[in-house]
Amino acid sequence: MNKIIECVPNFSEGRDTEKIEEIASSFRNCRGVKLLDIQKDGDHNRSVITVVGEPGPLMEAVIAAIGTAVKLIDMNTHKGQHPRMGAVDVIPFIPIRNATMEDAIELSKETAKMVWETYRLPVFLYEASASRPERKDLANIRKGQFEGMADKVKTPEWKPDFGDGGIHPTAGVVAIGARMPLVAFNVNLDTDNIEIANAIAKKVRYIGGGLRYCKAMGVELKERRITQVSMNMTNYTQTPLYQVFELVRIEAKRYGVNVVGSEIVGLVPMGAIVDTAAYYMGLENFSTEQVLEARIME
Amino acid sequence: MNKIIECVPNFSEGRDTEKIEEIASSFRNCRGVKLLDIQKDGDHNRSVITVVGEPGPLMEAVIAAIGTAVKLIDMNTHKGQHPRMGAVDVIPFIPIRNATMEDAIELSKETAKMVWETYRLPVFLYEASASRPERKDLANIRKGQFEGMADKVKTPEWKPDFGDGGIHPTAGVVAIGARMPLVAFNVNLDTDNIEIANAIAKKVRYIGGGLRYCKAMGVELKERRITQVSMNMTNYTQTPLYQVFELVRIEAKRYGVNVVGSEIVGLVPMGAIVDTAAYYMGLENFSTEQVLEARIME
Numbered sequence: 234m235n236k237i238i239e240c241v242p243n244f245s246e247g248r249d250t251e252k253i254e255e256i257a258s259s260f261r262n263c264r265g266v267k268l269l270d271i272q273k274d275g276d277h278n279r280s281v282i283t284v285v286g287e288p289g290p291l292m293e294a295v296i297a298a299i300g301t302a303v304k305l306i307d308m309n310t311h312k313g314q315h316p317r318m319g320a321v322d323v324i325p326f327i328p329i330r331n332a333t334m335e336d337a338i339e340l341s342k343e344t345a346k347m348v349w350e351t352y353r354l355p356v357f358l359y360e361a362s363a364s365r366p367e368r369k370d371l372a373n374i375r376k377g378q379f380e381g382m383a384d385k386v387k388t389p390e391w392k393p394d395f396g397d398g399g400i401h402p403t404a405g406v407v408a409i410g411a412r413m414p415l416v417a418f419n420v421n422l423d424t425d426n427i428e429i430a431n432a433i434a435k436k437v438r439y440i441g442g443g444l445r446y447c448k449a450m451g452v453e454l455k456e457r458r459i460t461q462v463s464m465n466m467t468n469y470t471q472t473p474l475y476q477v478f479e480l481v482r483i484e485a486k487r488y489g490v491n492v493v494g495s496e497i498v499g500l501v502p503m504g505a506i507v508d509t510a511a512y513y514m515g516l517e518n519f520s521t522e523q524v525l526e527a528r529i530m531e
Numbered sequence: 532m533n534k535i536i537e538c539v540p541n542f543s544e545g546r547d548t549e550k551i552e553e554i555a556s557s558f559r560n561c562r563g564v565k566l567l568d569i570q571k572d573g574d575h576n577r578s579v580i581t582v583v584g585e586p587g588p589l590m591e592a593v594i595a596a597i598g599t600a601v602k603l604i605d606m607n608t609h610k611g612q613h614p615r616m617g618a619v620d621v622i623p624f625i626p627i628r629n630a631t632m633e634d635a636i637e638l639s640k641e642t643a644k645m646v647w648e649t650y651r652l653p654v655f656l657y658e659a660s661a662s663r664p665e666r667k668d669l670a671n672i673r674k675g676q677f678e679g680m681a682d683k684v685k686t687p688e689w690k691p692d693f694g695d696g697g698i699h700p701t702a703g704v705v706a707i708g709a710r711m712p713l714v715a716f717n718v719n720l721d722t723d724n725i726e727i728a729n730a731i732a733k734k735v736r737y738i739g740g741g742l743r744y745c746k747a748m749g750v751e752l753k754e755r756r757i758t759q760v761s762m763n764m765t766n767y768t769q770t771p772l773y774q775v776f777e778l779v780r781i782e783a784k785r786y787g788v789n790v791v792g793s794e795i796v797g798l799v800p801m802g803a804i805v806d807t808a809a810y811y812m813g814l815e816n817f818s819t820e821q822v823l824e825a826r827i828m829e
Contacts, residue, residue, distance in 0.1 A: 494813040
C-alpha cells in the first residue's frame with residue numbers, strides 16, 4: 234500500500250486568478266498527486282491549496298509550485314488582512330494513509346532543503362519539524378511579518394533553519410513543517426448567550442486545562458439565534474471527537490443548556506469518523522481496513 | 532467520478548486450491564477491477580470471491596471466471612455442506628460508489644444474458660433483479676439443489692429467466708442479481724442465556740415485526756460466557772446500524788441485560804459508519820464527500 238501525504242500550502246495571492254491558476258497548475262495532471270481544493274480569499278489576499286499524493290511526486294509538485302509563487306508574487310507590494318511573512322507563507326505536510334508523522338517530518342525537511350538550495354528562499358521548520366520549542370508555533374515565527382523579517386532573521390534566536398542570514402528580496406521567508414490533520418468541529422448549543430458558549434469553550438480547551446489537542450472559542454449563529462463551541466482539533470488520534478463532544482455536553486449542563494447538534498467544516502480523515510462510530514456502539518476490534526472504500530484504495 | 536460496483540460470486544469448489552486460483556485469476560492484473568478477498572471453505576466445498584470494479588471491466592472479468600468454473604467444476608461429483616445448485620452458485624452485483632441499484636440491476640441482466648448465450652448455463656434473476664416476487668429469495672430458487680434442478684426447471688413456475696428448459700449437464704444453473712451491501716453486525720449481551728439473545732433477536736428482526744432490513748438470531752460466545760444478537764443488515768441505507776443497536780439495548784432492558792459491545796464482521800461501506808457517527812453527534816449536513824479518503828478516491 235503506498236503512502237499518502239497531504240499538503241496544504243498557503244500562497245500570498247488571493248485576487249489574481251491567473252497567477253493562482255499558474256501556481257496550482259503544478260498539481261494538475263501530475264501522476265501520483267491529486268489536487269483536492271483551492272480556496273481563494275480576496276480580503277486575506279491569500280490562497281490555500283489542498284493536495285494529496287505519494288511523498289516523492291508530492292514533494293516535486295510542491296517545490297515547483299513554490300518556484301512559480303516566488304517568481305510571480307512580490308511581497309513588497311502585497312496587502313491583505315491575513316498575517317504573512319512570504320510569497321509562500323506556510324507549507325504543512327500531513328500524514329494521511331500508511332504514512333507516519335516521521336514520514337511527514339522527513340518530507341518537510343527534504344523539501345525545506347531543496348527550497349533553499351533551488352530558490353534561495355530561507356526556511357523555518359515549524360510544528361512537528363521545528364528545531365526549537367519556540368518554533369513549533371507558526372505565530373511566533375511569523376511575528377513581525379514580511380516587513381519585519383529582514384531584521385528578525387539577523388537575530389541569533391530567529392536565524393532560519395535554512396538560509397544565510399537574509400530574506401528573499403521579493404518572496405521573504407517560508408515556514409515548512411509536519412503536523413496532524415486539523416478537524417474543524419463545532420458543537421451547537423440551544424442558547425443565544427455567547428458568554429455561556431465562551432465559558433464552555435474555556436473549560437474544554439487545552440489552554441484552559443481541558444483536552445490536550447483542542448482549541449476552542451464561542452461563536453454566535455445569529456440567524457439561528459443559537460451559539461456554538463467552535464473548535465480546532467489538532468490531533469484527533471490523541472483527542473477524539475466523541476470525547477470533546479461529550480465534554481461540551483457535560484459542561485453545558487451547568488448552565489441548563491443542551492447540545493442541539495454539531496458540524497464538521499471541510500474535510501475529515503476517515504479514522505476520526507470510524508473512531509466515533511466505534512465508541513458509541515462499543516465496536517470491538519474494528520479497523521478502518523474493514524471499510525470497503527479503504528480496501529478499494531489500497 | 533467513475534461508478535464502482537462490487538461482485539461476490541460463490542463458486543462450488545472450496546478444496547482444490549489450483550482450480551480456485553485458476554477461477555480467481557480472471558480478477559487479477561485486470562485494469563478497472565480489484566480483487567479484495569477469497570474465502571475458501573473445505574467443509575462447504577465452496578469459495579466466495581469479493582471483487583470491485585467499474586461496470587464494464589467487472590462484467591468481463593466475472594463472465595470469464597464463470598467460464599473457467601463451468602469448465603473445471605462438475606456438480607455431478609460435488610459434495611459439500613452448503614446448499615448449491617450449480618458450479619457457480621450465485622452472483623450478486625452490489626452498488627458501492629457513484630452507482631445506483633438500477634446500475635447493478637442492469638449489469639446483472641447483461642451478465643445473465645451473456646452467460647446463457649456464451650456457456651448455455653441457465654440463469655435465474657434474483658433479489659432486486661428478480662422477474663417475480665417468489666424469485667427474490669435465493670433459498671426459494673435453490674430449493675431442490677443441483678440434484679433436483681433438472682426436474683424443477685421443467686415446471687412452468689421455475690422456468691429460468693434465461694435458458695431452454697434444461698440445466699447445464701455439469702454446471703447446473705446459476706442465480707444472478709443485484710442487492711445492497713450486507714453488513715454482518717453483532718451486538719454482545721452480558722448474559723450467557725441464549726433464550727434471552729433469541730428473544731431479543733425475534734423482536735428486532737423483520738419477520739418478528741421488527742426492522743425491515745434486519746435478519747437476526749441469538750448466538751452463544753461460549754469462551755466469553757456471553758451471548759450475542761447476530762444480525763445481517765440487508766440495507767443499511769434504509770435500516771441504519773445505530774437504529775438496530777439502540778433497539779437491541781432497549782429490548783435487553785426487559786431482561787435486566789446490558790449491551791457490552793458489538794462487532795462488524797468483514798467489510799462495511801463507509802456510508803454505514805458515517806451515518807452512525809453523524810447520528811450520535813447530531814452532525815448537521817455531513818456527507819461522505821467530506822471524508823478525506825473518499826475525496827482522494829474520486
